[in-house]
Amino acid sequence: MGLPRLLVVDGMGGASPRDYLRSLAPLAELKVVYSPPPFPDLAAQKERELAARADTVEVVTAHRPDDVAEVVERTARSWSADGVFAQNEHLLTEVALAAERLGLAYHSPHSASLLRRKDLQRDALSAAGLPGPRTAVLEPGVDPAVALAKVGLPAVLKPAVGVGSISTMLVDSAQALAAAVDEAAHHYRNDPRMYGREPLLVLESLLVGERWHQDERFGDHASVESLVFDGEITHLAVSDKTPLARPFRETGHLLPSILDDERQEVLREAASAAIRALGLRHGATHIEFKLTSAGPRVIEVNGRLGGSVARQLELTAGYDVIADLGRIALGVRPHANPRFECSSLFLSPASPQRDVVVRAVHGEDRARAIEGVRDLAIRWPAGTRPDWRMGGFSSLWRACLTSPTADGVFTVARRLEDALTVELDDVG
Template identity: 35%
Template structure:
């Protein structure tokens, strides 16, 4: 059986999910580097699989330790380990994103400049490091704008900027060392906000395209629909398949293809977010990995095992993407997340969860916050109060189910 090195960190598919998904095809070797974001689940890994602990090792030392396990492929499902995985793959002689392409997949400013140069998007962007540079950027690109981390996931610390006052308030939060200091440890991007599109449907005005790339050949797997964003720009969930006309779907897929090629992606999975604008579909960003929890939605809606697909692509299996049918959906699979109001500071209680669990169409509900927990909208996906999962036969039933969820579950916050 094949051995696949899986570099683990924040945002990865779960350890048990990976073990189950690869059963019968490959044995995962979980590579655990130092992480500033999570405590690596080494005890669980040792119970169910093979642990390769590289914490504290140099890149060269880590490469040799991994090589000793004899992996035939390497992959990561974590945004934060794309660069390390590419470097390790390069040294091990395995397929992955090219190291010189990682910045275009993990740095929003670099990526936007490449997409603009290729004509895939037309969104002015500036890199900023304090309030002075942010004010200059706003004067150059104009408003409305958006301020967000140059590297980040899950809608974390993303601010609307419609005035100098809003910009000053956002800068005071993201550059706490001083508005004029210029010594922030994290880089931010100020870019034009893609115009909104008026729609009559109950969904968000953006989608994501899930794609597989092997030796430069792009194969699209699915177009994922999105629920409307919560203020200011927080994701509230996804569903498969998206509710699009054939013409709009074709336009979205073409946009995703051109974006992936503009970034020079050669191998791996891509998760491309695309917004509908008055000028047509515009790329929000391209991620060089599997989208969060998308593997579960894909499996329930189509039977496609996206974790195994990622491993087979990393292994170089040219048959992996053959026969993928984007019309082969068995149901509408979804996840819906409840995020706190931007002004909420503390959770007092959640009512109606047990009733929701009994509602037809709901398969499970995970409550992520407990009464008394501190709430902060800036934490993005990590701040979800609860997430529910399920499947329904039609998009019409899904729209009604979301209405019912909001009525059944009540949130009390200070």
């Protein structure tokens, strides 16, 4: 009997073709539906990696995200696919629609809508009894002050459907609200990842956190990484977060967590409750929490792995979570067995909250040579303009570090930051 057939859907974000093809090839025959990212350099890199496997893996192109559901359904039917694999957040709804029509394991369309629409997600979490911030949608044609009156100050303005903290900002006065709404909407419309869509904006009361670590290297938030197989939840890891950069930009996280067992269990229980509240039955979740004096509060539930989590699980535990997601897609129970042997720190320093151009990058070779620096990617080389408005996409560089201990990996981080310099000039 031959291998089952697994249809992989690839687009903006998620694992690289090199990584997912390596992990999934032992499990199944593979075919790829590819939706090109709206950034030429990123698309070219993905296409080079796909071309390197052209002798064994056929690629079918869906030129726009709106085409994905139809292309996935048609391709899966003609090829008799046994499963569909996708880890791209912006294609979640389209893949869910196709998977339901095909009778294949994936997030249901209803659950996918809750994962993508943060306002609907808040409603579902609240209905299940999970405490969270006060929330109000800024209805088109209605004075934003109406929503602010429901939420109060300070508030967080964000899109209902976004990616990477795009158009997310603090509103600390009623006078600042109108300008913040205009700015957020303008950024959203002009971000290539949004494909010209109009934003639906949401206001949330600001969650006030506290450090659970008593250590200034960490922020007041954390995440839980989980798998769900036919409704059965397995938590893979808790991650500790480094402090946020303004405005609400993540800068890194440590895996596995160094919180005490009791507090990690509180986070895992909260993650299970959130997964059940959204009716999730298949796939991965990355759930971000604000740590408060009253317990963890959900910031958001994502129906995918955290951005660097697959690599960090590989480095710290020798565990291939992409292969396990392939098993779930094929209806096979995942191994879900990471055993941590060291610590990993992912760093992603944010671009400053102003218009800049990169003058020069110094020390890259020295930084790569530091023991414990496992991966280093310079995101914005000399002459380019990182745009802070694009959220996490504008991080200046990204690195995965390892060391036998958490303290040791922060020592590696200091050496890296001492060696690597990104010079920026303001753009007038």
